[in-house]
Amino acid sequence: MSKLDIERLKAIVGPNNVKHDPADLYVYGSDSSVHRAAPDAVVRPGETSEVQALLRYANENLIPIIPRGSGSGMCGQVVPIHGGIVLDMKRMNRILEINLADVYCRVEPGVIDDDLNKALKPHGVFYPATPASSRIATIGGEIANNASGVRSVKYGATRESVLAMKVVLANGDLITLGARTRVEATGYQLERLFVGSEGTLGVIVEATLSFVPIPTFRAMGMVLFDSLDDAGDAIGAVMGKGVALSMLELVDSVAIKAVNNAMDLGLPDVEAILLIEADGMVKEAVDHELEAARVLCEKHGGTLTQLSYDPKERAKIFLGRKKLFPALSMYSDSMVSTALADDMAVPYSKMAETASKIHEIAERNGVVMTAYGHCGSGCMHTKILMDTSKKKSWEGARQAVKEIYEYVHSVGGTTSAEHGIGLSKASAFKREKADSIPIMKAVKAAFDPNNILNPGKLFDAPDDWVTATDLRYVASK
Amino acid sequence: MSKLDIERLKAIVGPNNVKHDPADLYVYGSDSSVHRAAPDAVVRPGETSEVQALLRYANENLIPIIPRGSGSGMCGQVVPIHGGIVLDMKRMNRILEINLADVYCRVEPGVIDDDLNKALKPHGVFYPATPASSRIATIGGEIANNASGVRSVKYGATRESVLAMKVVLANGDLITLGARTRVEATGYQLERLFVGSEGTLGVIVEATLSFVPIPTFRAMGMVLFDSLDDAGDAIGAVMGKGVALSMLELVDSVAIKAVNNAMDLGLPDVEAILLIEADGMVKEAVDHELEAARVLCEKHGGTLTQLSYDPKERAKIFLGRKKLFPALSMYSDSMVSTALADDMAVPYSKMAETASKIHEIAERNGVVMTAYGHCGSGCMHTKILMDTSKKKSWEGARQAVKEIYEYVHSVGGTTSAEHGIGLSKASAFKREKADSIPIMKAVKAAFDPNNILNPGKLFDAPDDWVTATDLRYVASK
Numbered sequence: 001m002s003k004l005d006i007e008r009l010k011a012i013v014g015p016n017n018v019k020h021d022p023a024d025l026y027v028y029g030s031d032s033s034v035h036r037a038a039p040d041a042v043v044r045p046g047e048t049s050e051v052q053a054l055l056r057y058a059n060e061n062l063i064p065i066i067p068r069g070s071g072s073g074m075c076g077q078v079v080p081i082h083g084g085i086v087l088d089m090k091r092m093n094r095i096l097e098i099n100l101a102d103v104y105c106r107v108e109p110g111v112i113d114d115d116l117n118k119a120l121k122p123h124g125v126f127y128p129a130t131p132a133s134s135r136i137a138t139i140g141g142e143i144a145n146n147a148s149g150v151r152s153v154k155y156g157a158t159r160e161s162v163l164a165m166k167v168v169l170a171n172g173d174l175i176t177l178g179a180r181t182r183v184e185a186t187g188y189q190l191e192r193l194f195v196g197s198e199g200t201l202g203v204i205v206e207a208t209l210s211f212v213p214i215p216t217f218r219a220m221g222m223v224l225f226d227s228l229d230d231a232g233d234a235i236g237a238v239m240g241k242g243v244a245l246s247m248l249e250l251v252d253s254v255a256i257k258a259v260n261n262a263m264d265l266g267l268p269d270v271e272a273i274l275l276i277e278a279d280g281m282v283k284e285a286v287d288h289e290l291e292a293a294r295v296l297c298e299k300h301g302g303t304l305t306q307l308s309y310d311p312k313e314r315a316k317i318f319l320g321r322k323k324l325f326p327a328l329s330m331y332s333d334s335m336v337s338t339a340l341a342d343d344m345a346v347p348y349s350k351m352a353e354t355a356s357k358i359h360e361i362a363e364r365n366g367v368v369m370t371a372y373g374h375c376g377s378g379c380m381h382t383k384i385l386m387d388t389s390k391k392k393s394w395e396g397a398r399q400a401v402k403e404i405y406e407y408v409h410s411v412g413g414t415t416s417a418e419h420g421i422g423l424s425k426a427s428a429f430k431r432e433k434a435d436s437i438p439i440m441k442a443v444k445a446a447f448d449p450n451n452i453l454n455p456g457k458l459f460d461a462p463d464d465w466v467t468a469t470d471l472r473y474v475a476s477k
Numbered sequence: 478m479s480k481l482d483i484e485r486l487k488a489i490v491g492p493n494n495v496k497h498d499p500a501d502l503y504v505y506g507s508d509s510s511v512h513r514a515a516p517d518a519v520v521r522p523g524e525t526s527e528v529q530a531l532l533r534y535a536n537e538n539l540i541p542i543i544p545r546g547s548g549s550g551m552c553g554q555v556v557p558i559h560g561g562i563v564l565d566m567k568r569m570n571r572i573l574e575i576n577l578a579d580v581y582c583r584v585e586p587g588v589i590d591d592d593l594n595k596a597l598k599p600h601g602v603f604y605p606a607t608p609a610s611s612r613i614a615t616i617g618g619e620i621a622n623n624a625s626g627v628r629s630v631k632y633g634a635t636r637e638s639v640l641a642m643k644v645v646l647a648n649g650d651l652i653t654l655g656a657r658t659r660v661e662a663t664g665y666q667l668e669r670l671f672v673g674s675e676g677t678l679g680v681i682v683e684a685t686l687s688f689v690p691i692p693t694f695r696a697m698g699m700v701l702f703d704s705l706d707d708a709g710d711a712i713g714a715v716m717g718k719g720v721a722l723s724m725l726e727l728v729d730s731v732a733i734k735a736v737n738n739a740m741d742l743g744l745p746d747v748e749a750i751l752l753i754e755a756d757g758m759v760k761e762a763v764d765h766e767l768e769a770a771r772v773l774c775e776k777h778g779g780t781l782t783q784l785s786y787d788p789k790e791r792a793k794i795f796l797g798r799k800k801l802f803p804a805l806s807m808y809s810d811s812m813v814s815t816a817l818a819d820d821m822a823v824p825y826s827k828m829a830e831t832a833s834k835i836h837e838i839a840e841r842n843g844v845v846m847t848a849y850g851h852c853g854s855g856c857m858h859t860k861i862l863m864d865t866s867k868k869k870s871w872e873g874a875r876q877a878v879k880e881i882y883e884y885v886h887s888v889g890g891t892t893s894a895e896h897g898i899g900l901s902k903a904s905a906f907k908r909e910k911a912d913s914i915p916i917m918k919a920v921k922a923a924f925d926p927n928n929i930l931n932p933g934k935l936f937d938a939p940d941d942w943v944t945a946t947d948l949r950y951v952a953s954k
Contacts, residue, residue, distance in 0.1 A: 124719070435653060
């Protein structure tokens with residue numbers, strides 16, 4: 001890497017959009033993961049032509065470029081472990097077009113998910129591939145990570161909603177991928193390859209997204225279980241029978257306790273809760289799916305409670321799940337909630353076993369772990385609660401992560417459901433995808449021969465995910 | 478290319494599975510397109526290990542390999558214009574697993590689409606990304622072309638149903654792509670890149686597909702229009718309002734006449750027919766969508782007729798659409814129905830204009846063209862009816878194809894909706910995707926550095942699609 005020419009960067013994006021004082025570099029050195037490493041500069045482009053000029057400069061001078069949205073990623077995707085320029089895309093936040101007749105919208109990558117949905121709402125439609133972090137997450141970041149959320153069981157992940165995009169390649173070329181139509185069979189579907197590529201193939205400067213009608217009716221209920229295994233069996237039964245829910249969330253006993261301790265929300269003190277929701281244009285259809293789910297859940301020992309069509313009641317039911325993430329941070333004064341082994345996907349029939357296994361592995365390794373997630377799409381989330389000042393905790397966490405992904409792979413699951421790989425999950429990713437990593441590297445080299453785009457991530461990330469945590473926590477050295 | 482070692486091929490797959498007599502080579506020299514070019518040998522592998530051995534041999538000796546299903550492609554995808562070995566995958570036709578609890582099935586690439594659905598039916602589920610050619614089309618061919626069909630408006634194309642696959646790379650390596658779960662964010666989604674890659678990146682030897690419940694209720698009706706423009710406006714209105722149909726088919730007056738002439742099916746003699754269908758688990762929901770469609774169609778001058786839930790009645794309504802393809806071949810004794818400009822996708826709001834434009838361009842160039850297709854997914858189909866013995870017809874067809882795709886691109890449409898590119902559409906494809914073709918070529922080189930996999934297709938196809946037609950029709954030389 002050549003020495004960074006700050007004046008050159010200022011000439012491209014204007015002096016106010018280049019930051020390189022220590023405070024800024026510190027802030028841009030972390031995301032929502034345990035990792036930290038400062039960039040050499042932060043640049044905030046406002047136009048595609050600026051992105052092109054920046055990439056040309058970086059490519060000529062072999063300077064790493066790390067495209068970044070809001071930094072809400074949990075695996076260190078935007079932590080610049082090889083330094084270079086963080087490309088903060090949040091200034092490019094215009095909604096360029098909402099085309100109702102042709103059922104698509106065009107947005108810049110810095111648009112916040114909630115802002116897009118606010119703009120779509122008056123037209124009676126919504127963008128469904130929304131993660132829990134939609135208040136801050138950008139569309140660009142969501143595409144880069146193939147994000148999804150509570151409604152992916154019905155509406156799919158980001159990959160199912162992206163029709164086309166414009167990207168700037170490492171050499172500064174601007175290209176258009178995909179098409180604006182529902183179906184397309186026009187050569188390599190490179191827009192699909194970009195979904196989940198974590199900023200390693202190019203910089204997304206525009207996305208064309210589909211949207212769907214806001215359902216007229218939506219009802220939610222809570223199903224209580226005295227056994228986690230029973231809840232897992234119920235998930236398998238509901239999904240195996242093709243019950244069309246719009247949400248199927250698992251909350252385990254650790255999570256229930258965490259929420260009740262922290263916020264006194266009065267969640268029922270049971271071993272597991274399933275939140276079920278259905279939506280549609282016709283009440284009879286919503287009733288039909290929820291009734292089918294109720295029958296199958298009861299068959300497996302569940303009790304349906306608090307079923308409601310009322311938006312306020314629904315919000316109340318969902319509040320416990322929504323507050324889970326902050327509640328885990330408040331679990332114990334001596335424990336920090338870390339995004340480690342934070343997500344995975346497993347076949348429906350292995351959901352209960354996976355949750356039990358997570359508890360067992362946590363206990364054996366001296367950390368506290370919870371199991372929750374969007375079970376209707378096979379997605380399981382965890383957090384590791386640990387005393388980050390203790391070497392023993394880090395060693396336990398490291399061993400627990402290793403054991404969890406070995407288990408997930410052994411039952412036909414995959415390393416990430418919707419949070420991506422970044423640094424934290426690289427080791428598990430490399431084990432799972434060992435046979436296709438040579439071709440992934442060849443594809444990466446085809447797009448980015450000088451390896452300037454988000455280097456050191458995915459297949460190129462260090463095996464030991466603790467390496468980049470030193471600045472944030474006391475590491476296990 | 479080295480001289481083909483037939484004995485070596487026989488040693489790999491057994492003597493009965495290597496064909497190289499002129500009759501076989503003739504048969505394997507064509508598909509459902511206008512193109513023709515004979516291979517040097519046809520090899521029928523029965524196991525993945527045989528595919529690996531064949532690719533290793535071909536890669537060492539720089540021999541083209543053309544993976545082939547049933548040859549129902551319409552654009553010359555499997556026509557071996559550079560000779561080499563056609564890999565007939567139809568022997569690998571086992572359904573390996575139907576996993577109801579985890580909502581996926583695993584199949585070999587030679588499984589016929591209808592056979593898969595026959596196997597799924599007793600379990601109350603179906604594979605929805607089915608093209609009209611499902612009686613003969615293989616799953617491998619459907620994936621290679623991102624096939625879709627009448628129900629793509631609701632259920633999406635092949636790309637929405639493929640979860641994972643095993644592929645053999647050009648060097649003989651066997652790799653696994655994707656995951657068996659509904660969501661996945663584990664690095665590059667190479668399985669999505671393989672969908673639509675037309676045999677140029679590797680040979681699919683296994684696919685993991687999702688399926689959906691067979692709906693309990695399904696109703697279909699016919700909406701008659703005195704004006705093609707009105708029918709187009711109705712399509713735009715129905716899709717723009719988010720009416721959730723499971724089918725929305727356009728049949729234009731040329732097609733109506735063709736069907737009535739050939740088969741006396743008594744289709745109403747109007748300017749345009751829309752076939753509308755909705756399905757679901759609850760009758761009220763199906764009624765709701767069809768009523769919404771009726772209101773919008775009537776607003777645009779349409780008249781709903783023959784609405785029925787009865788399977789026999791529905792089959793009768795659909796028969797005209799179903800028989801369109803053979804009917805076009807019987808349109809006139811002096812005219813042949815050719816798959817040229819055979820499909821495209823355009824934004825909903827341009828559907829009517831596109832159909833009118835097709836008629837206008839056809840007339841101006843002395844050929845007959847019809848417009849029909851799965852309008853609910855933006856997909857428009859045509860056939861060119863012409864006297865293939867006349868040079869003038871070929872010249873007219875060539876000019877018409879050129880003008881049609883220029884128009885499609887000008888309104889934001891794309892070159893192929895679901896038939897792929899192959900040879901016939903390469904010229905339009907190269908124009909549409911000019912800015913991304915360099916990177917597509919780099920990706921191709923990453924997968925297949927010796928260019929043995931289906932060479933001379935997509936970006937490498939000759940610009941003049943007539944070049945490979947000489948053996949089948951009198952060409953325009």
